[in-house]
Each structure stands twice: as structure tokens, then as C-alpha cells.
Amino acid sequence: MKLTFAGTGSAFCTAADNFQSNMILETTNTDTGKLARMLIDCGTDARHALHHLGLWPKDFDAIYVSHLHSDHIGGLEWIALSNYFIFNQHRVDLYVVDELIDPLWEHSLRGGLEVSDRGDRKLDTYFNVKPLSATGTFDWHDAHITILPVDHIVAEEGKMLSYALFGQTPSNRFFITTDAIFDPDAHMGYYRKADIIFQDCELGPRRSGVHAHYDELKTLPDDIKAKMWLYHYPAYAKPDAVADGFCGFILPGQSFDLA
Numbered sequence: 001m002k003l004t005f006a007g008t009g010s011a012f013c014t015a016a017d018n019f020q021s022n023m024i025l026e027t028t029n030t031d032t033g034k035l036a037r038m039l040i041d042c043g044t045d046a047r048h049a050l051h052h053l054g055l056w057p058k059d060f061d062a063i064y065v066s067h068l069h070s071d072h073i074g075g076l077e078w079i080a081l082s083n084y085f086i087f088n089q090h091r092v093d094l095y096v097v098d099e100l101i102d103p104l105w106e107h108s109l110r111g112g113l114e115v116s117d118r119g120d121r122k123l124d125t126y127f128n129v130k131p132l133s134a135t136g137t138f139d140w141h142d143a144h145i146t147i148l149p150v151d152h153i154v155a156e157e158g159k160m161l162s163y164a165l166f167g168q169t170p171s172n173r174f175f176i177t178t179d180a181i182f183d184p185d186a187h188m189g190y191y192r193k194a195d196i197i198f199q200d201c202e203l204g205p206r207r208s209g210v211h212a213h214y215d216e217l218k219t220l221p222d223d224i225k226a227k228m229w230l231y232h233y234p235a236y237a238k239p240d241a242v243a244d245g246f247c248g249f250i251l252p253g254q255s256f257d258l259a
């Protein structure tokens with residue numbers, strides 16, 4: 001199993017050589033023996049990020065949605081319409097937690113997708129919707145994946161969760177935090193269990209309060225930092241993460257073997 005970062009940038013990253021933090025998980029389809037490919041989040045610039053890697057919407061079997069910010073779902077209309085009209089109605093399994101399905105359609109996608117060739121289109125016109133329990137697990141070929149609700153925005157008026165992934169392959173345990181605040185109490189159990197951690201990390205003088213900041217992550221125990229890779233960073237100059245005990249900042253296009 002291989003994980004490739006189509007981009008490693010934040011929502012607002014405008015670096016010419018980077019894209020939003022969407023990932024591609026590849027493994028062998030346990031039924032057909034062919035390559036299976038899952039896109040983990042599909043942001044507004046996925047069109048360019050995937051083209052950069054030579055991939056098209058038809059090249060994916062599955063998409064996972066972590067939360068509804070546009071750097072994670074803004075490319076779904078493009079995927080839906082491309083597959084429906086250009087790629088012979090190629091259907092992708094859309095893995096998304098129950099709580100997000102209605103808002104994903106009603107608040108994000110319906111405006112652009114309800115009327116296409118007919119006026120009664122729904123989310124399942126375009127995708128094989130695979131509802132997931134927000135605290136459940138699912139199996140995708142040789143990966144057993146646990147969904148972890150993590151705090152992303154905590155405001156007096158409300159809270160926005162993101163749905164992180166803890167994956168187990170026959171020989172590897174990986175933790176993808178997705179967008180999350182610095183919350184070591186909530187995450188430490190998974191930090192400890194994981195062989196490799198892919199960690200949301202913001203940089204720079206402004207702390208948004210909705211992502212873990214590099215200076216906060218530096219306070220983690222050395223043994224955790226030693227298996228932690230950093231992504232979802234803005235286009236600031238990067239500190240020397242290796243000198244600070246991390247594995248480093250992930251570069252756009254970088255792949256990890258999770259077999």
C-alpha cells in the first residue's frame with residue numbers, strides 16, 4: 001500500500017509548486033488483483049494536482065471525505081461531472097460519515113450538480129455513496145481503517161469536526177490526522193499506536209487556532225516526533241523539522257510505502 005501526497009499545502013497556500021493537502025492511497029484490489037486507488041479529500045485545486053501526477057477522475061475507485069472545507073471537498077463537482085459526462089459514467093465509491101452526507105449535498109454540491117442532463121440529480125446519481133459511522137471502521141482491500149472524529153474548529157457558537165483516519169495494513173499502522181487542532185490528550189493513544197504519523201501542521205506568526213501549530217507540535221515527546229511527518233502547511237519558510245526531531249515536512253508528490 002502506498003500513500004502519495006498530491007499536495008501538502010494549507011487551504012490558502014499559493015506556492016506555485018504546491019497544492020492542497022489531498023492524498024492518494026493505492027493498493028491491490030483484493031477481488032480483481034488490479035490497482036485500486038482512493039483519493040483522500042478532493043479540494044478545489046485537485047484538478048491541477050491530479051493532472052500534475054497524470055491522473056484523471058476515472059483513475060479512482062474511491063474517495064474519502066474528511067470534512068467539508070473546500071480544500072477537502074471543492075473538487076468533487078469536477079470529479080462528479082467529469083466521470084458522469086466524459087468518462088462513461090465511471091462511478092466512484094464515496095466514503096463519507098453519515099453526519100456529512102446531507103450537508104455535503106445540500107450546502108456544497110447541490111447547486112452545481114442537481115441540474116445537469118436532468119433536474120432531479122442527487123449525490124448517488126454521481127457516486128456510490130458509502131455511509132460510514134463517525135466512530136466506526138471500514139475495510140478497503142488490505143487496509144482496516146478506523147475513523148476518528150477530531151476537533152477542527154471549536155467556537156462558542158459551534159464545533160466542526162474532521163474525521164481522521166487510523167489505518168492498519170498487514171504490516172503498518174498509520175495515522176492521518178486530517179485537519180485538527182493540537183490536542184495531545186485526545187490524539188496520544190493513536191500517536192503511540194501508529195508506526196507513522198501524518199500530521200496537520202501550520203506555520204508562521206499567525207495561529208489560526210484550528211490547526212496544530214509547529215511550535216505546539218515541537219512540545220510532543222521525542223519518540224512521537226520521530227515518526228511524525230508534517231503537512232498542510234502554508235507558504236512560509238519552513239523551519240528545520242529534522243533538527244527539531246520530526247521526520248520532516250512532506251513535499252508535494254512524496255510517497256510513503258505503507259505495505
Ligand SMILES: [Zn+2]
Nearest residue numbers: 011069071179
Ligand atoms: Zn484543510
Ligand SMILES: [Zn+2]
Nearest residue numbers: 067069152179
Ligand atoms: Zn479544514
